[in-house]
Amino acid sequence: MTVTVFVPRDMMAVALGADQVAASIGADAERRGADICIVRNGSRGLQWLEPLVEVATPGGRIAYGNVAPSDVEGLLDSGFLEGRPHALCVGRPQDMPYLARQHRLTFERCGITDPLSMEAYRANGGLAGLQRALTMAPGAIVEAVKASGLRGRGGAGFPAGIKWNTVGQAQADRKYVICNADEGDSGTFADRLLMEGDPFCLIEGMVIAGIATGATKGLVYLRSEYPVAAAIFSQAIAIARREGMIGASVLGSPHAFELELRIGAGAYICGEETSMLESLEGKRAIVRAKPPIPALHGFMGRPTLVNNVMTLAAVPWILAHGGQAYADYGMGRSRGTLPIQLGGNIKRGGLIEYAFGISLREVIEDFGGGTASGRPVRAVQVGGPLGAYLPAHMLDVPLDYEALAGAQAMLGHGGIVVFDDSVDMARQARFAFEFCAVESCGKCTPCRIGATRGVEAIDKIVAGQQREKNLAVVQDLCELMTDGSLCAMGGLTPLPVQSALRHFAGDFAELAVA
Amino acid sequence: MADYEDWDAGRAADIIAGLVGLEGATLPILHAVQATFGYVPREVVPMVAEALNMSRAEVHGCITFYHDFRAEPAGRRVLKLCRAEACQAAGADALHQQVLGELGVSWHGTTADGGVTVEPVFCLGLCACGPSAMLDDAPMARMTAAGLRAALRAGDGAPMAARVAI
Numbered sequence: 001m002t003v004t005v006f007v008p009r010d011m012m013a014v015a016l017g018a019d020q021v022a023a024s025i026g027a028d029a030e031r032r033g034a035d036i037c038i039v040r041n042g043s044r045g046l047q048w049l050e051p052l053v054e055v056a057t058p059g060g061r062i063a064y065g066n067v068a069p070s071d072v073e074g075l076l077d078s079g080f081l082e083g084r085p086h087a088l089c090v091g092r093p094q095d096m097p098y099l100a101r102q103h104r105l106t107f108e109r110c111g112i113t114d115p116l117s118m119e120a121y122r123a124n125g126g127l128a129g130l131q132r133a134l135t136m137a138p139g140a141i142v143e144a145v146k147a148s149g150l151r152g153r154g155g156a157g158f159p160a161g162i163k164w165n166t167v168g169q170a171q172a173d174r175k176y177v178i179c180n181a182d183e184g185d186s187g188t189f190a191d192r193l194l195m196e197g198d199p200f201c202l203i204e205g206m207v208i209a210g211i212a213t214g215a216t217k218g219l220v221y222l223r224s225e226y227p228v229a230a231a232i233f234s235q236a237i238a239i240a241r242r243e244g245m246i247g248a249s250v251l252g253s254p255h256a257f258e259l260e261l262r263i264g265a266g267a268y269i270c271g272e273e274t275s276m277l278e279s280l281e282g283k284r285a286i287v288r289a290k291p292p293i294p295a296l297h298g299f300m301g302r303p304t305l306v307n308n309v310m311t312l313a314a315v316p317w318i319l320a321h322g323g324q325a326y327a328d329y330g331m332g333r334s335r336g337t338l339p340i341q342l343g344g345n346i347k348r349g350g351l352i353e354y355a356f357g358i359s360l361r362e363v364i365e366d367f368g369g370g371t372a373s374g375r376p377v378r379a380v381q382v383g384g385p386l387g388a389y390l391p392a393h394m395l396d397v398p399l400d401y402e403a404l405a406g407a408q409a410m411l412g413h414g415g416i417v418v419f420d421d422s423v424d425m426a427r428q429a430r431f432a433f434e435f436c437a438v439e440s441c442g443k444c445t446p447c448r449i450g451a452t453r454g455v456e457a458i459d460k461i462v463a464g465q466q467r468e469k470n471l472a473v474v475q476d477l478c479e480l481m482t483d484g485s486l487c488a489m490g491g492l493t494p495l496p497v498q499s500a501l502r503h504f505a506g507d508f509a510e511l512a513v514a
Numbered sequence: 515m516a517d518y519e520d521w522d523a524g525r526a527a528d529i530i531a532g533l534v535g536l537e538g539a540t541l542p543i544l545h546a547v548q549a550t551f552g553y554v555p556r557e558v559v560p561m562v563a564e565a566l567n568m569s570r571a572e573v574h575g576c577i578t579f580y581h582d583f584r585a586e587p588a589g590r591r592v593l594k595l596c597r598a599e600a601c602q603a604a605g606a607d608a609l610h611q612q613v614l615g616e617l618g619v620s621w622h623g624t625t626a627d628g629g630v631t632v633e634p635v636f637c638l639g640l641c642a643c644g645p646s647a648m649l650d651d652a653p654m655a656r657m658t659a660a661g662l663r664a665a666l667r668a669g670d671g672a673p674m675a676a677r678v679a680i
Contacts, residue, residue, distance in 0.1 A: 011638070011639065011640065011653050012639075012640050012642070012643060012653075012655060014652075014653055015640055015643075015646065015652075015653035015654050015655035016643065016655050047642035047643060048642055048643060050643075183639060184636065184637060185637065186598030186599040186600045186601075186636065186637045186641060187598075187599060187600045187637075187641045188637075188639070188641070189639035189640070189641055189642075192639040224545075224582050225635060225637065225638050225639065225648075226639060227651055227653075228653070260536075262541065262542065263541070263542075263545060264541075264580075264582075265541055265544070265545070265580030265581065265582035265583060266580055266581035266582035266635075267579065267580050267581060268636060279541065280537075280538050280541075281537075281538040282538035282539055282540030282541060282566065282568075282576070283538075283540070283572070283576065284572075284575045284576055284579040284580075285579065285580075299538075300537060300538075341641065341642075342642065343600040343603075343641025343644070344599065344600045344603035344604060344641065344644070345603040345604055346642065349641065349642025349643065350642050372604070381599055385598065385599060385636075415600075415641070417599045417600045417603055417641065418603060419603045420603075423603070428599070428602075431599070431602070435598075435636065438636075439636070
């Protein structure tokens with residue numbers, strides 16, 4: 001009987017040698033005359049264990065973590081094709097607390113199925129949401145999304161149903177659905193994992209969005225730093241077209257929906273929706289002033305629904321199970337689940353899909369197991385390079401849009417980067433300005449000039465030059481950037497800077513100048 | 515390590531003709547040109563401008579705005595080191611200083627033998643196992659100086675990519 005072996009093809013697994021591991025398993029099994037079939041699945045999100053190789057046995061799948069090519073022979077010797085014990089064996093993945101404790105809705109198939117098998121997709125609940133949507137009026141689909149309480153997962157947290165309604169009501173010769181997959185925030189990788197591990201889920205969400213809003217064309221703007229996701233997703237589009245999931249007649253219905261993958265070119269600002277639209281139109285990615293909003297005047301001047309990968313990928317589950325079932329998860333005005341991404345100096349980093357409301361401490365300590373270095377946690381940056389740094393004593397804050405805003409922080413795209421006690425927070429504040437200076441589109445002065453002046457002022461503070469005056473300059477710049485920038489790039493850069501000053505003032509103390 | 519073609523205006527015209535029908539075709543065309551020739555030769559600028567009804571300044575503006583596009587050929591290999599926060603937390607800054615020192619270059623520089631161009635990148639989405647990097651198209655995680663040396667050595671025997679002297 002053929003034994004199925006799963007070797008992830010996600011970019012992290014590949015970075016840690018999965019391609020070589022898959023080749024070794026194939027070659028070694030052939031030499032031994034073992035009948036195996038290797039499936040390149042996505043990651044389950046247990047990133048610290050990649051490459052996480054799994055073997056399908058009559059008793060379920062058995063996993064082996066951190067498999068290196070040099071481990072393959074020993075694994076086969078000890079009978080891993082029958083799921084036998086080995087030093088690298090971590091047992092049944094679903095029994096691991098890291099996975100068992102999660103609320104996997106959006107990521108229900110990720111890591112389990114072959115990402116490019118439509119058969120596996122259907123067999124594991126795929127297309128149920130789209131089939132349901134095809135029986136509904138567009139307005140009823142929008143109502144389901146409203147009832148779910150889904151908010152934009154890109155960072156702004158705008159209610160998705162309201163945006164869908166605006167695009168749906170707009171009149172035009174054509175409308176677009178654009179997926180923002182320019183996941184540039186450090187510490188975030190949920191979009192990547194989903195596009196590599198369950199690409200049909202995103203396609204399904206986009207098709208549903210098209211039906212709900214009357215849009216017949218979709219574009220995915222994917223960052224160029226994700227070549228593995230680009231390769232898998234473009235294959236997935238071709239398969240979806242062949243299988244009738246997209247095209248002139250979606251699953252045999254009167255609805256048409258075409259889909260195209262576009263690759264960015266290394267500009268962080270393209271995560272901002274209006275600059276992404278400029279980029280898609282073939283121009284320099286300069287931020288547009290709003291209004292008009294993209295929902296009415298977006299790509300090519302047409303009504304355009306712009307949503308993040310995680311927002312669109314949540315939709316199939318919502319349609320399949322109903323808006324209320326999704327809204328039953330979460331707290332306050334943050335409904336449903338949040339794909340949390342845990343990275344930085346952390347023992348067990350990876351993807352944790354969990355209902356809103358879990359505390360930072362639970363994520364970092366219970367899931368993450370503390371720092372990789374074994375030293376105490378000193379600072380945690382939540383929400384990417386424009387997010388605040390929180391000190392260790394504030395880790396009980398729940399992950400919820402409003403709770404983080406109350407702590408003068410932001411949730412953003414759900415990335416959490418952990419730093420141990422060796423971090424120099426003046427350096428991190430300087431980096432926040434430096435990053436803004438490098439990535440600013442240059443349209444508005446507070447961002448373009450303010451970031452550069454910020455770097456200079458922090459350098460002077462650290463060097464002990466007129467420390468009080470330069471601290472005042474930094475605060476002044478932060479206020480100006482917050483109030484006067486056109487978009488979140490300049491408007492939120494003060495968040496990491498001011499949080500570093502507020503919580504770690506000692507790091508900005510005058511140094512002894514030789 | 516990629517093998518690039520020598521500059522050929524006819525080849526460039528074919529690339530442009532194949533993509534010009536896309537809505538907002540500039541980036542797809544520039545990506546395809548760079549994937550073919552290894553950089554975006556300046557001869558391509560008026561061709562793209564003409565095809566897309568843009569000014570040459572607008573095309574030039576696009577090439578210079580986006581970090582990915584290069585107006586000159588890079589070294590035989592391109593090493594991108596992640597400088598973003600998650601990798602910083604995992605000790606990337608010190609590692610980068612060591613790597614840059616060993617190669618004798620600064621950011622965006624190419625080694626004297628033309629072997630490697632080193633560029634910063636802000637996040638590869640490998641944030642749980644930093645420091646991370648990308649050597650040509652190969653992602654790397656939990657990178658060490660020794661691991662990087664081995665990866666660079668492993669490519670030494672490969673044929674040199676064709677380059678155009680400008």
